[in-house]
Amino acid sequence: MKIALVGYGKMGHAIEEIAVEKGHEIVLRIGIENLEAFTKENIAKADVAIEFTSPHSAVENIKTCVDAGVAVVCGSTGWLQQLPEIEHYVSAANGAFLYASNFSVGVNLFFELNSFLAQLMRKHHDYHVTLEEIHHTQKKDAPSGTAITLAEQVMRYITGKKQWVNHTSDNEAELEIISERIDPAPGTHKIKYSSYIDDIEIIHTAHNRKGFASGAVMAAEFLYNKKGIFSMKEVLGF
Numbered sequence: 001m002k003i004a005l006v007g008y009g010k011m012g013h014a015i016e017e018i019a020v021e022k023g024h025e026i027v028l029r030i031g032i033e034n035l036e037a038f039t040k041e042n043i044a045k046a047d048v049a050i051e052f053t054s055p056h057s058a059v060e061n062i063k064t065c066v067d068a069g070v071a072v073v074c075g076s077t078g079w080l081q082q083l084p085e086i087e088h089y090v091s092a093a094n095g096a097f098l099y100a101s102n103f104s105v106g107v108n109l110f111f112e113l114n115s116f117l118a119q120l121m122r123k124h125h126d127y128h129v130t131l132e133e134i135h136h137t138q139k140k141d142a143p144s145g146t147a148i149t150l151a152e153q154v155m156r157y158i159t160g161k162k163q164w165v166n167h168t169s170d171n172e173a174e175l176e177i178i179s180e181r182i183d184p185a186p187g188t189h190k191i192k193y194s195s196y197i198d199d200i201e202i203i204h205t206a207h208n209r210k211g212f213a214s215g216a217v218m219a220a221e222f223l224y225n226k227k228g229i230f231s232m233k234e235v236l237g238f
């Protein structure tokens, strides 16, 4: 498979290593220093574009790839308020698109566990639920995309929580997400249910970026020659 890497930072490099190990060819690498090479003609040389840039560039980058008729795997976080717009854009162009706030198999298992735990906890009103995420200091967005996915899963079942906030809160309707930035943390997420009697905690700790990168390559392999909008649930068969 021919891959275009849109964003050639920490994740772009990690994805390249795994994609090449698996026999794929990187036909285009786009970073800030060669944005002039990000043309429809160049992108069209790829079967799939893998986009990991920043909250501010993701939407335009996805549209450019869709316009070139190339399938897009997107891992950039911090732009999700525009996801409906992008899904509409992809559908209108009969394109192929897969977004995940986290591509690692471990975190996708953790998402399932988080939903299951929230279902179990929904009638146990003595417990107070909070979220915490820890990432490296270069991270541009807070809370992390993964923490937002986890919070949305919790709120589906703990219906007293109406919205998440990214600060401590005494308001029972608000779900606290506390963000910490500590190097070199690749990504730690914790959900905690606390009561006067005891605490229940689930935690996922990434030790490096390999899980994110190999999941993104799996997603690209899945998307190859497909049309439509997909998620990691379909890639992993959950």
Ligand SMILES: NC(=O)C1=CN([C@@H]2O[C@H](COP(=O)(O)OP(=O)(O)OC[C@H]3O[C@@H](n4cnc5c(N)ncnc54)[C@H](OP(=O)(O)O)[C@@H]3O)[C@@H](O)[C@H]2O)C=CC1
Pocket (backbone or CB within 6 Å): 006, 007, 008, 009, 010, 011, 012, 030, 031, 032, 033, 035, 052, 053, 054, 055, 057, 061, 074, 075, 076, 077, 078, 100, 101, 102, 103, 104, 141, 212
């Ligand atoms: N879904 C997932 O599993 C994961 C998602 N992420 C997300 O992926 C994104 C990238 O993470 P990471 O690789 O660690 O970040 P980096 O900052 O290391 O890399 C991003 C790269 O994209 C470049 N870039 C910025 N704007 C553009 C643009 N318009 N076109 C092309 N390249 C651009 C940056 O250049 P410059 O540095 O010069 O600005 C940088 O080299 C973040 O949003 C992060 O939250 C990260 C890990 C896993």
Ligand SMILES: O=C(O)C1=N[C@H](C(=O)O)C[C@H](O)C1
Pocket (backbone or CB within 6 Å): 077, 101, 102, 135, 139, 140, 143, 144, 145, 146, 147, 186, 187, 188, 212
């Ligand atoms: O920026 C990162 O590094 C990461 N970002 C993603 C997020 O925002 O959830 C995924 C992972 O935690 C690493």
